[in-house]
Amino acid sequence: MSFETISVVGLGYIGLPTAAMFASRKKKVIGVDVNQIAVDTINQGKIHIVEPDLDMIVNAAVTEGYLKAVTRPEPADAFLIAVPTPFLPCEEGDIPAPNLSYIQSAAKAIAPVLKKGDLVILESTSPVGATEQLSAWLAEVRSDLSFPQTHGDNADVNVAHCPERVLPGQVVRELVENDRVIGGMSPRCSERSVELYKTFVLGECVVTNARTAEMAKLTENSSRDVQIAFANELSIICDKLDINVWELIALANRHPRVNILQPGPGVGGHCIAVDPWFIVSKTPEEAKIIHTARLVNDSKPEWVVNKIKLAVADFLQANPNKTAQDITIACYGLAFKPDIDDLRESPAMGVTQKIANMHAGRTIAIEPNITKLPEKLTNVELVDIKSALVDADIQVMLVDHKEFKEISVNSGIVIDTKGIW
Template structure:
């Protein structure tokens, strides 16, 4: 039996995927209301294919509980935020979950940490727990997750994976477990290499996006079309620049690279600058909107709305969302009135002035900042009537009323 600890955006699909592929799975989360929702037969977030996967896993007998189980293998998938002051990883959730596992795990159990952790976290914070508890019989494994919200179910099956283990034989056994559903290649390595590899992957993307964002700013000053520049540059066989945008959100790309800055503050300068560049984008978009307002004679910010609150298209996750940063900048630096906000994916009330239908949103607006390119509006500027559009995602096409980055 496998006990998956932490049933959020990563733990839940992983647990469901294993259960629907013939593995006996119990999912554990200390959030009792989340467990009650799952036990009532409902998923806890929106994701393509998740409801179907949930039904398959339920039919296969998956169980959900707040209790840690006595079983041979544990998969820990709890949050790993960073400390906003010293930029280091906050390992407290992982430590707490692993400590509880060690209290119940039988002799010879395998403890797999899926949470993203900075290099050395397992040696510094988890291995000492085994010593403290006299549980050197427990094998440690790191199996970082790479899936992207919006395409999680597909990517769980098709992505390549990394398994870091002290003992390669245990690594092979855990790889076989993941191979129950994973058709990608599974690389087996040591724990520190697996930790570093995961953080490097997200740092690569953060740096590449920062480069694109800086190009957007340079092109704006120089009067060039950044999208055309990137499109043509990417025809070069060894160039692959990502797209600029209104900022980077979610639980991974704006978070994990800080682990390297926090642990290597003297060395990771380029990474720090990349993160700061990405973080500057929501306010850059807001300033662009204020310029457009001045140009079009719109004085009243209540005539301007923000479409999109999730951190990216077709998800309901608002963690580190660029829209939240933009609204914060509007309130703090530019002292503007609050803007109306709408996101069809986000049903919860997250910010003041949030409305829950497109018609209520558009009523009386002269300008819309399109922060997220959800499928329902992508390529369909007509849905916004003749309003002026600020389009930092480049999803509204060209037109006299469309302002790009």
């Protein structure tokens, strides 16, 4: 059975590019999102996120009539769910647990329009067992249809998990070129999912079961988290021993079997800072290294804040005629990684917010990829690079955007968490 109409639920950093890629292959695509502004923007042929080349693809898809956005699902042959999977509220020090309410809401939204022969794929990064839970939620609403947990290959509706694994800033290219891990709840579910993704995917579609596919994505990001934790811990050790950590890493990496990553102010984003907790929350006794890595990376922003506090004290000692209120602190970068506008789980955001809350003087932020600050950054001014270089007494490098690599800082106290100055 071919897929003539494809619905993508969730039009964010993954859903919208995915919808656009199907539409670019002349498939009718219905994008679904609860955000009316996003829906209206897309229907104008524009985009509400920053991603290179995506604007051209979306504009062409909308103009040619292959892509439209709506707030309520409509009938389709395949449904891809790409909604957030944040944490449930928890006390400080507790292990965060995943919040599947967005997936549940998506299931309830698409269930009324499902029909025999449809395919449902969960793309959201999810804890092990989430795809089975999604299928169970669908079955609760649509008792007139059969699902793979009870009917296997003979189910009326096929269900699978296929996690996204793309790099922000290179999503369009990687959606096409990267291999995909496809975990169906039955062999038939996997077979039909491969058929769907081969509409535009040039990489290999590797088939496994749903639970292994879920764990594969969590494993990829947990591996990165552990490696970054080693680099971040090394940077703290080197600071104490008065060693340049970037020079040290460059020397160590000359060994043919060593590849240490670069340290920073922490770990951010919707994947690496989140996914390891899905493993830890499920198997807290077994996930010792993964848990420790999370604690190391989550504590790094506070270490940076303490370095800034010491810098303020050093400045006041060197300038006894001034008070803390006279000091301007510049925070370079708010995104969770270079050259994008994505602020989700950003350690740079966390550092900037803490500085603004505690500092009596001005806290200014330089983020070339956004035009206005998020509401939670109260007491922070968004300024350009030139103003920051002139006004700031303490310069804090948090994100190595390309614009920052082109400047040199010749005044004030410099705290460089990325090793570019």
